[in-house]
Amino acid sequence: MRATSLNQNELEALRILWEGGELKPAHIQSRFSWPIENATLRSVLVNLVEKGHIIRKLHGKAFFYGACAKKTTLLQNMLQTMARVFAGGSSRELVAQLVETGDIKPEDLELIRRTTAETISRKTKRK
Numbered sequence: 001m002r003a004t005s006l007n008q009n010e011l012e013a014l015r016i017l018w019e020g021g022e023l024k025p026a027h028i029q030s031r032f033s034w035p036i037e038n039a040t041l042r043s044v045l046v047n048l049v050e051k052g053h054i055i056r057k058l059h060g061k062a063f064f065y066g067a068c069a070k071k072t073t074l075l076q077n078m079l080q081t082m083a084r085v086f087a088g089g090s091s092r093e094l095v096a097q098l099v100e101t102g103d104i105k106p107e108d109l110e111l112i113r114r115t116t117a118e119t120i121s122r123k124t125k126r127k
Helices: 009-018 025-031 036-053 073-087 093-102 108-127
Strands: 055-060 063-069
Touching: 009 036, 009 055, 009 063, 009 073, 025 036, 036 055, 036 063, 063 093, 073 093, 073 108
Parallel strands: none
Antiparallel strands: 055 063
16 A cells, blocks of 8 residues: 555545545545545545555445555555655654744644653553
């Protein structure tokens, strides 16, 4: 599964399915953050099925779609690509660039600090 081959509509459909579970196309369409034509959405769903990111199941007469790709796996793949493109492959450098160039508020930095400390603590306990 390659996250880098996902367009904005495909990412939005995945977000909706991660949040909502298995849904009919009409429900997916109603949850989009921007207007999307029915034909466009159906094309997006077919592409995601072909790429192996979602599954399609027939329940009665209706098809339901659900995410089978893990959110964390796709995020890791996208971050690795971004790190390679923007920071010479360094995740640390990518994060530094995001902090420098982003609209980061003090509470955002505090969340980053807390999350980092918790992650380090968990990894240390595993060893």
